[in-house]
Amino acid sequence: MVEAEESYDVIIIGGGIAGLSCAVSLLRHFATGPSGPVSIALVEWQERLGGRLYSCKVGDVEADAGAAWVHGVDGNPLIEDGWIGPEDLVPSSAQNIWLHGPAETDSCSFKASEEDETWERRLAVVGAAASMAQGGRSLQDGLLETEPIMGPLAHAERRRLRMLEGWFGMSADRIGLLEWDGEHGSMGDYPGAHAVLKGGMRILVERLANEAQRLGLKVVLGQEVCAVEEVRDEVRIHCHQRCFRAQWAVVTVSLGVLQSRPSFLQLPEKPLQRLEMCHYNKLLLNVSESAAARFPVFTDLVSHHFWQLFNYWPLTGKPLLSLATLSAEAEKLTDEEALEAACGLLTLAKHEIRASHFTRWGRVPWACGSYSVSSKDAEWDDIRALLLATEEGRIKVAGEHTHEEHQGGFHAAYLSGKRAAQEVWEGFQAVA
Numbered sequence: 524m525v526e527a528e529e530s531y532d533v534i535i536i537g538g539g540i541a542g543l544s545c546a547v548s549l550l551r552h553f554a555t556g557p558s559g560p561v562s563i564a565l566v567e568w569q570e571r572l573g574g575r576l577y578s579c580k581v582g583d584v585e586a587d588a589g590a591a592w593v594h595g596v597d598g599n600p601l602i603e604d605g606w607i608g609p610e611d612l613v614p615s616s617a618q619n620i621w622l623h624g625p626a627e628t629d630s631c632s633f634k635a636s637e638e639d640e641t642w643e644r645r646l647a648v649v650g651a652a653a654s655m656a657q658g659g660r661s662l663q664d665g666l667l668e669t670e671p672i673m674g675p676l677a678h679a680e681r682r683r684l685r686m687l688e689g690w691f692g693m694s695a696d697r698i699g700l701l702e703w704d705g706e707h708g709s710m711g712d713y714p715g716a717h718a719v720l721k722g723g724m725r726i727l728v729e730r731l732a733n734e735a736q737r738l739g740l741k742v743v744l745g746q747e748v749c750a751v752e753e754v755r756d757e758v759r760i761h762c763h764q765r766c767f768r769a770q771w772a773v774v775t776v777s778l779g780v781l782q783s784r785p786s787f788l789q790l791p792e793k794p795l796q797r798l799e800m801c802h803y804n805k806l807l808l809n810v811s812e813s814a815a816a817r818f819p820v821f822t823d824l825v826s827h828h829f830w831q832l833f834n835y836w837p838l839t840g841k842p843l844l845s846l847a848t849l850s851a852e853a854e855k856l857t858d859e860e861a862l863e864a865a866c867g868l869l870t871l872a873k874h875e876i877r878a879s880h881f882t883r884w885g886r887v888p889w890a891c892g893s894y895s896v897s898s899k900d901a902e903w904d905d906i907r908a909l910l911l912a913t914e915e916g917r918i919k920v921a922g923e924h925t926h927e928e929h930q931g932g933f934h935a936a937y938l939s940g941k942r943a944a945q946e947v948w949e950g951f952q953a954v955a
């Protein structure tokens with residue numbers, strides 16, 4: 524069948540937060556700049572916007588099945604830019620609990636201990652060594668090297684490590700040691716409290732989408748893009764039975780999608796394949812109020828499949844528990860098996876569970892994993908290599924995997940969208 528063709532000045536591929544922030548930013552540039560209005564379209568595979576920001580119903584409770592935490596409120600760009608206000612936020616810990624452990628006031632299954640001090644010093648030693656390390660080494664390797672001087676990891680340190688693994692979405696033997704270096708480490712956050720959104724991530728997606736559409740964005744839903752190529756002075760975006768042409772394009776599809784489709788967009792293969800999508804998944808349980816009241820906000824879990832429990836009840840009054848799994852293997856569990864394992868672990872009776880939802884992000888074809896991490900196979904400049912490859916051309920890349928400092932978080936995706944908008948804007952001015 525002949526492909527139907529449509530032309531725009533700019534096409535953004537992917538309607539997650541990177542695509543939406545790119546759209547808003549670009550439309551604002553053009554609304555106030557000298558070039559006058561341009562046509563901008565966003566092409567999204569799903570029938571909804573938001574991507575891995577995904578609020579869904581678990582029984583009668585709305586839950587975030589993708590991102591949930593605002594990782595640090597001080598200086599966070601989504602707050603600074605006014606997309607999230609203080610009234611939207613409920614702090615869940617006074618600081619990054621995965622990295623720094625609980626503060627006095629945090630509701631957590633373990634309290635600060637003397638061994639935490641050793642843990643912090645151990646991490647500092649690992650960080651210092653990381654700056655001189657070669658690729659191919661893991662956080663586990665770095666920690667093992669501290670043992671001859673600092674002794675084996677104490678019990679409290681092991682609990683901290685497990686929480687940390689929960690943040691990175693992978694076990695310490697996969698987390699890249701380079702990730703740990705203070706200067707180059709890329710799993711960034713912001714200082715201050717970590718928080719969840721009272722209204723869920725849905726409100727953030729709605730705000731961005733409404734503003735983009737108010738400014739004139741054309742949204743095309745339900746179109747799977749198969750390939751993006753630059754041909755002479757234009758970009759062609761091929762869908763199954765439709766072809767879009769544009770002067771500029773921004774590709775915001777996930778790292779997992781790019782990795783699984785080598786012909787989607789020409790990018791340097793080795794850096795692309797060395798970065799890794801983790802398998803952080805959630806078993807979301809809508810439980811009875813009395814069951815929810817039994818748990819603190821954070822509980823570290825030691826089980827084959829589950830790493831931590833997060834309880835919304837003390838924060839938002841929603842009787843909702845979220846258990847995290849980190850392995851690709853856990854995605855093979857059936858809903859019943861996952862539920863059974865969780866009930867056993869938390870000693871929950873079946874009648875206390877009203878509804879459940881188990882995510883398997885590795886099997887979602889438009890995501891192919893949860894979020895990107897520089898795992899032990901990655902090298903310093905892998906993310907930069909992806910950006911450099913698109914520096915000169917008319918196709919730009921954005922998405923959480925393209926932000927060197929904050930890779931993995933939705934604030935990274937947001938910032939990367941703004942960066943790509945700036946690049947397109949400058950390119951547009953240069954040829955205008």
Ligand SMILES: Cc1cc2nc3c(=O)[nH]c(=O)nc-3n(C[C@H](O)[C@H](O)[C@H](O)COP(=O)(O)OP(=O)(O)OC[C@H]3O[C@@H](n4cnc5c(N)ncnc54)[C@H](O)[C@@H]3O)c2cc1C
Nearest residue numbers: 537539540541568574575590591592748922923932933936
């Ligand atoms: C379980 C889970 C928990 C998380 N927790 C947190 C957290 O607490 N805090 C935090 O900061 N971050 C968290 N994250 C990460 C965060 O969700 C992501 O960093 C962010 O949402 C990524 O946004 P994005 O726009 O880069 O990508 P996406 O949200 O993946 O958007 C890309 C869009 O492109 C579309 N697309 C893909 N392929 C095609 C194609 N071929 N054609 C057309 N469209 C296509 C997709 O449908 C999608 O809508 C979590 C993620 C997961 C999965």
